[in-house]
Amino acid sequence: MFKRILIANRGEIALRVQRTCRELGIETVAVYSEPDRNLLHVRQADRAVHIGEGPATESYLNIEKIINAAKDSDADAIHPGYGFLSENADFANACVDANITFIGPSGDAMKNLGDKISARKIMEHANVPIVPGANDVDPADLTAAAASAACVGFPLLVKASAGGGGRGIRLVEKPEDLENAMRLASSEASSSFGNATIFFEHFVSPARHIEVQIVADSHGNVSAFGERECSVQRRNQKVLEEAPSIAVTPEIRERLCAAAIAAAKGSGYQNAGTVEFLMNNNGEFYFLEVNARLQVEHPVTELVYGGVDLVALQIAVAAGGTVSDGLVNSGPIGWAIECRINGEDPYENFRPSLGLIDYVEYPNGPGVRFDSMLFSGLDVPVFYDSLLGKLIVWAETRDLAIQRMQRALQDLVISGPQTNIPFHRELMKNPDFQTGDIHTNWLENSFNMPAETKTENEINLALAAAAIASLLKSQNATGQTMSVSRLSKWTNAARKNGTQEVVISSGESGWRRGIR
Amino acid sequence: MASRYPLTIDDVNYIVEVNVGDEGIFVTVDGGEPFKIDVTTSGLPGLMSIIHSESNWLGYVVPESDGWRISHNNKQFWVMGTQAAKKSRSGAGSEDPPGKISVPLAGVLTEIRVGVGDIIKSGDTVAVIEAMKMQNEIKAPTNGIITEIHLESGARAEKGDIVLDYEVSESEDLP
Numbered sequence: 001m002f003k004r005i006l007i008a009n010r011g012e013i014a015l016r017v018q019r020t021c022r023e024l025g026i027e028t029v030a031v032y033s034e035p036d037r038n039l040l041h042v043r044q045a046d047r048a049v050h051i052g053e054g055p056a057t058e059s060y061l062n063i064e065k066i067i068n069a070a071k072d073s074d075a076d077a078i079h080p081g082y083g084f085l086s087e088n089a090d091f092a093n094a095c096v097d098a099n100i101t102f103i104g105p106s107g108d109a110m111k112n113l114g115d116k117i118s119a120r121k122i123m124e125h126a127n128v129p130i131v132p133g134a135n136d137v138d139p140a141d142l143t144a145a146a147a148s149a150a151c152v153g154f155p156l157l158v159k160a161s162a163g164g165g166g167r168g169i170r171l172v173e174k175p176e177d178l179e180n181a182m183r184l185a186s187s188e189a190s191s192s193f194g195n196a197t198i199f200f201e202h203f204v205s206p207a208r209h210i211e212v213q214i215v216a217d218s219h220g221n222v223s224a225f226g227e228r229e230c231s232v233q234r235r236n237q238k239v240l241e242e243a244p245s246i247a248v249t250p251e252i253r254e255r256l257c258a259a260a261i262a263a264a265k266g267s268g269y270q271n272a273g274t275v276e277f278l279m280n281n282n283g284e285f286y287f288l289e290v291n292a293r294l295q296v297e298h299p300v301t302e303l304v305y306g307g308v309d310l311v312a313l314q315i316a317v318a319a320g321g322t323v324s325d326g327l328v329n330s331g332p333i334g335w336a337i338e339c340r341i342n343g344e345d346p347y348e349n350f351r352p353s354l355g356l357i358d359y360v361e362y363p364n365g366p367g368v369r370f371d372s373m374l375f376s377g378l379d380v381p382v383f384y385d386s387l388l389g390k391l392i393v394w395a396e397t398r399d400l401a402i403q404r405m406q407r408a409l410q411d412l413v414i415s416g417p418q419t420n421i422p423f424h425r426e427l428m429k430n431p432d433f434q435t436g437d438i439h440t441n442w443l444e445n446s447f448n449m450p451a452e453t454k455t456e457n458e459i460n461l462a463l464a465a466a467a468i469a470s471l472l473k474s475q476n477a478t479g480q481t482m483s484v485s486r487l488s489k490w491t492n493a494a495r496k497n498g499t500q501e502v503v504i505s506s507g508e509s510g511w512r513r514g515i516r
Numbered sequence: 517m518a519s520r521y522p523l524t525i526d527d528v529n530y531i532v533e534v535n536v537g538d539e540g541i542f543v544t545v546d547g548g549e550p551f552k553i554d555v556t557t558s559g560l561p562g563l564m565s566i567i568h569s570e571s572n573w574l575g576y577v578v579p580e581s582d583g584w585r586i587s588h589n590n591k592q593f594w595v596m597g598t599q600a601a602k603k604s605r606s607g608a609g610s611e612d613p614p615g616k617i618s619v620p621l622a623g624v625l626t627e628i629r630v631g632v633g634d635i636i637k638s639g640d641t642v643a644v645i646e647a648m649k650m651q652n653e654i655k656a657p658t659n660g661i662i663t664e665i666h667l668e669s670g671a672r673a674e675k676g677d678i679v680l681d682y683e684v685s686e687s688e689d690l691p
Contacts, residue, residue, distance in 0.1 A: 343648065352648040355622055355675075358587065359563055359576045382623045382672070386648040415576030415587035422590055452591060459525055459593075460551070461573040464543040465564050466584045466595035467521045467532040468555055469577045474519075 001319050002026050002077045002101065006049075006070045007041070008091075009081030010060060011373040012389055013294070014041035017079045020311040029073040031066060033059035035381040040373060047073050054383040060084045063091050067098050077101040077318060079311075083385070086293040087114060103318040104271045105292045113267055113290040117161040117199050123287045126266025128259045131278065131286040133201035139186045142179055149178050152200045158182055160189030161197040168192060171203060204286060206439035207278040209233065210245055211291075212260035213301045215272045215310065217317040221325040222264045224257035225301050225308070226332050228274075231438045232427070234350065239340050239420075239443070240427065241297035243304045244332040246398060246436035252283050257327040263290060272298075272314045278440075296390065297338050299371060303394040304332035335401040336394045339409070339424040341372070342386040346423035347452045353418040354380040363411035367394040367404050370412070380417065388419065398436070402428055423449060522598035523583070529598050614684050617654060619673040623647030628669045628679070634662045636682060643669075643679050659685040 005021050006029040007014045018028045018041065030045030035054045042048045049069040052059035059065065061084055070078055078095055080086035080103070089107035096102065104110075113119045123130050133156075134148035149156060149172070158181045160168025168189040170181035182198060190196035213225040229245035230238045248256065260275035267290065274295050279285040298310050305328060317323060344350045357378040362370050372389025380388070393408055395401040406428045409421055426449060427433055432442065454462075521532045533544040542550040554567040566573040575588040583596030612618050619625070627644040636642060636656040643654040660682035667679050 351652065352621065352623075352650050354647060358578060382647045384648065386650075412590075413574065414590060418592060419590060454526070454591065454593070457568075458573075458588065458591075460543075460545050461553075461566055461568060462525060462575065462586050462588060462593040462595055463523055463530055463532045463545055464534075464553055464555075464568075465566060465573075465575050465577055465586055465588075466523055467519070467534045467543065468541075468564070469579075469584050470521050471519050471534055472557070473579070 002315065004029060004046075004073065004075045005077045005079055005103070005315070006031065006066070006073060006075035006100075007045070007079050007081065008060065008066050008085055009079075009083070010036055010039060010041055010384065011387065012371045013081040013083075013296075015044065015373065016371055017081060017311055018045060020309055020315070023309075024312060024315065026315070029069070029075050031060070031069050033381075033383070035379075035383065038378065040375060049073055054381060056084065056383060063088070063094050066091075067094050067100070070095075070100050071098060075100065077103055077315075079103040079314070080293065082293050082296055087291070089114070101318050103314050105269050105273060109267055109269050110292045113269075113292055115161055116159060116163065116289065117197065119267075119289060120199070120287075122267050123263055126262045128263045128266065128287045129285065131201045131204055131288070133199060135199050137182070137198050137200060139182050139196065139198060142182075145182060146175065146178060149175065149200055152202050155203040155205075157201045157203050158185040158198055159201055160185055160193060160195070161199060162189055162193035162195040168198075204278045204280055206441065207231075207280055208245065208247055208438070209238075209276065209288075209440050210248065210256065210279045210285060211274045211276040211295075212256050213272070213274055213295075213298065213310070214260050214264050214269070215313045215317060215323050216264045216269050217322045218270055218320060219322055220265070221323050222261045222269075223323040223325070224260050224327050225305050225310075226253055226328070227256055228295075228297055228300055230297060231440050232433070232443050233440055234443055238297065239342075240338065240424070241300055242335065242337045242398070242401075243300040244335070247279065247283070249283070252279075252285075254327060256285060259285070259287070261326065263287065271317055272310055296340070296387070299369060299390065299392045300336035300338050303336035303369070303392065304334055306330050306333065334394055334396045335398045336392060337398075337401045337405050338390050338392040339405065339427075340387055340420075341389045341391055341412070341414070341424075342420045343380055343388050343417050344386050344420050345418040346420050346449050347418070350420065350423075352386050354382060354386070355417050356380075357414065357416040359413065359415040361411070361413035363391065363408040365407075365411070367401075368408045368411075369393070370408075374414065388414070391424075399434075402434060422452070426450060524596045524598045525593060612657065612678075614658070615660070616681055617642060617656065617679050619645055619667075619675055619677045619679060620654065621645065621647055621652065622674050623652070623672075625667055625669055625671045625673050625679070626651070628665060628667070630662050630665075630680070632662050632665060635685075636660055636662060643667075645673065654679060656682070661685065 004027040007017045021028045027046040030042045030048040031051045032042045033054050051065040085091040089110040092102045092107040117135050120130050133152055137145050155173045158170040168185050170185045172178050172181045185198050186196045209230045210227050212227050216222040227245050227248050228241050228243045230241045232240040263275045272294050274291040276288040277285040278288050302308055343354045345353045359376045360374045369392040374389055393404040395404045409425050518535045523530050523532050531546055535542040540552050542552050544550045556565050562576050564575050564577050575586045578585045586593040623645040626646045630642045638658050640656045641653040642656050645652050662682045664681040
């Protein structure tokens with residue numbers, strides 16, 4: 001087993017991995033960029049190494065600095081988390097070269113699966129159903145491309161082989177738009193990924209995004225932990241995930257898991273991974289891609305598979321341990337839902353909202369898990385993505401899980417930047433969502449975020465709070481001691497404490513700077 | 517002891533009176549029925565809890581230039597002195613005083629697309645600010661001519677920092 005693991009990530013996932021390491025008695029090494037000095041993953045790690053400035057290319061994406069940090073801190077393994085270098089084959093290979101275990105698949109497996117055309121070929125060979133399409137399209141030969149497109153049928157997607165995150169994809173409804181779409185997809189792929197190779201895929205719509213969690217060991221065994229449903233998406237980004245899927249029967253689950261296991265075995269995959277599928281209304285599913293890492297949404301699987309710790313399994317198989325082969329029979333039990341809590345304003349078209357977190361109250365109680373980087377006083381850096389935390393609930397049924405999520409969203413208080421909590425509250429109330437009648441375009445096409453409402457009572461109490469704040473401020477300014485004698489005795493007790501003298505006071509440079 | 521505050525939320529003006537007496541704290545909004553509140557600011561700066569008619573209200577109160585920004589129930593309430601400048605959620609360029617364009621949200625200014633002397637038209641993108649891996653364009657609210665640029669590309673900027681000054685052109689027909 002490992003003695004010390006460096007976690008090449010930040011935020012909630014770095015904390016998530018740390019917690020498992022601590023339970024296993026493994027020391028942790030955090031890496032941090034300049035603006036992340038104050039983050040919890042830095043404060044709570046056994047060791048912490050500064051690796052550079054804020055921009056990710058100078059820190060969390062810098063292979064050399066991270067490998068050096070691992071060497072300096074004498075780490076014998078690296079956990080990459082998700083995002084950043086987690087699916088970078090060069091990084092996985094650099095770890096091997098430095099004699100450090102990379103907790104993830106091999107660089108070769110990553111490379112083969114990262115390229116969409118090569119992944120399609122591997123899956124075809126392994127008898128995994130793929131979306132009907134045409135693999136080798138020559139952008140220069142339009143006649144041949146048009147013939148291939150006619151075989152695939154319209155509407156179709158023109159996709160970049162090296163694409164990701166929704167880039168390099170064009171939807172083509174009719175033959176005359178094909179040439180233009182090919183040109184755009186190809187040039188976008190060339191500039192974004194340095195690879196202009198494109199292919200065609202039949203457009204499966206409406207479709208659900210269904211993915212299977214697998215863990216593969218180094219002895220040829222692959223465990224499949226059932227499915228997750230991630231159809232609630234905005235701009236190709238998942239915003240809510242659940243396990244199991246309301247559309248997956250035990251029979252479909254068995255076929256999905258068999259396909260995922262075949263995909264893993266066919267690509268020589270090791271460690272935890274996710275095989276993504278598109279599934280139509282008839283329960284027919286097609287391979288989409290493999291995410292060669294731990295997923296953001298892995299906790300929903302953990303909760304319905306008896307609390308299995310997927311990070312612990314990752315560490316175990318990286319150290320040579322074994323898993324059972326086949327579909328894990330212990331679940332799914334009950335229902336789990338995860339809401340991604342992002343720093344974005346749902347009333348302003350989800351534009352980023354960030355800055356100082358004034359105050360946070362964590363939700364708690366039965367069946368609630370909050371994996372989060374948040375604490376009161378955190379100044380959310382501008383350099384990274386807007387995920388602040390993941391609110392995850394478990395309950396016996398989907399309906400009860402929705403009720404529990406509504407309660408947990410009520411309990412979660414984040415003061416400071418605007419978050420998407422009001423959006424999730426609306427989502428939980430939505431009839432389509434409640435019946436599970438969703439597909440990947442549902443959120444963008446059919447869901448409307450209602451305008452913000454403020455009740456008369458809320459307005460009155462906000463006015464009262466502002467008036468009290470003004471009263472206290474004027475008394476502070478004139479040097480008066482607390483003369484609002486009817487304030488709670490607890491307030492007065494707190495105000496006697498020297499460190500609390502700043503209660504609702506504002507200096508010249510403002511409140512925020514005052515407490516930094 | 518009564519204190520009187522003219523306050524504004526979402527462009528609506530209110531007169532709020534606070535009376536602190538032996539019977540407790542009473543608040544009157546626009547001369548209506550006074551209501552009693554039990555208020556504590558707790559041990560944490562800015563955190564305010566109010567119990568009113570046995571129901572609970574929790575808010576976090578932060579001073580803003582001439583008023584307060586209050587977070588309650590994951591919503592933002594800007595409660596400003598009635599005479600103070602308007603503040604709202606968006607803080608978009610159009611709310612800048614004439615002749616100035618500010619940063620609408622904190623981030624890194626990745627691009628400044630204009631120089632001193634440039635003629636800008638309403639809706640032109642003058643700069644780009646990146647926050648959380650998303651590019652946000654800063655647009656000119658009216659026609660004008662750039663007179664001064666205060667920030668450099670690559671600079672970290674806070675919400676409200678002035679990017680540039682310009683002279684407002686009255687005419688729609690620019691040379």
